[in-house]
Amino acid sequence: MYQLMDRLLTVGTPRTRLFHFSFDDERIMPFTDHTLADLLDAYYRMVPEALNGCYLLFDEIQEAPYWTNFIRRVAEQHNVTIVLTGSSSKLLSSDIPTNLRGRSLSREMWPLSFKEYCLFHDIPTTRIAGEYSANTRRPLQSAFVEYLNVGGFPAVQRMGTLDRMRMLQGYADEIVIKDVLERFGTTSMRVATRFSRNAMRSTGLKFPVNAQIKALRGMQVPVSGPKLYDLMDDFEDAHLLFKVGDFTLSIRDNPKSSYKVYSVDPGLSLAVAPANHLDLGQRLETAVFIELKRRYGDNRSNAIASYSAKNCPEVDFVVGDEATGEPYQLIQVAVRTGIDSTSVADFADPSLSDKFRSEIGNLTAAMSNTGLRHGTLISLDEEGSVTTPAGTIDVVPAWRWFLQ
Known part of the structure; x- marks a missing residue:
């Protein structure tokens, strides 16, 4: 303002x-x-x-x-x-x-994007003739890893690690107490706080609410299933975390147990997780999801979902038109793929790693199923292109994708 x-x-x-x-x-x-x-x-x-x-x-x-x-x-x-x-x-x-009876335009304010993070910290993002020089690329690679640790909340950017963690934990608790319990009055503070922490620690993973119900009851915490499902909706309304279902089910009522969850910020998830609990892959996938929300979330016809089929265990993200059920972008996320830097490979190449084959295989199957001829594999810093029977897959370093 x-x-x-x-x-x-x-x-x-x-x-x-x-x-x-x-x-x-x-x-x-x-x-x-x-x-x-x-x-x-x-x-x-x-x-x-x-x-x-x-x-x-x-x-x-x-x-x-x-x-x-x-x-x-x-x-x-x-x-x-x-x-x-x-x-x-x-x-x-x-x-x-x-x-306001249709007389308004609303805008969601997200934590800093990676581009805004670089601007905040005076890190150059300028390209020369459409490409990043080596002197520009190296600081961007380092900055992106730090971005996954610190996150995008402006007030914590220049804090030491301990103060940052405490501040972000305070944010999480404040959202639960003030933005959820005071507005919705869904359940007790003890249940809401513990449930929110468990959900944020599971960012980028399947989060079966039924398992949480059993775990809480096993600790003698009285809780009802419907209240926890309502609480998940309240967390999403408060922009603490988001549920992502499968795209093949997006225009029908999703089974409540079928979604993954993503925190609003990778730094926030890291702050509430036990030491060594939240791995780099979860934070990378979380950051990609929030960037997709930033790019496509204002258009209510867009659906950001995961994709799975009989021949495809999972592709992390598919972006498509929710009304027509038509996908137009497929994105897989992996910290490491094993592809040689800036290489062009063929899917039949026997030298490709098993991890890479798995990620590429899922994308290839999804491309074949949807008719899309292009897919994107976002890695931490690897780069290349792969030709598959279904089309071309670009392996893009995360820092570069976030600056597109």
């Missing part, structure tokens, strides 16, 4: 025409039914010319009572542009169109 105000000032918008107010300021509490109207009237008295056009920038707007009615009235009757921000679960993007 401050960046938006900076841009408006740069293009000549008078400072007095920008009215910014944060509703989590304790000096305005307790709210009355007329607080919002009184606040705007006071602004217009101070800046009468704002009646001819201004920007209203309200932060944590969900704290004010009857805010949707107020915003609708002002938007209809005043010459204003209104910008609202709020907690992800208390100001759900799915609720906004209903509350």
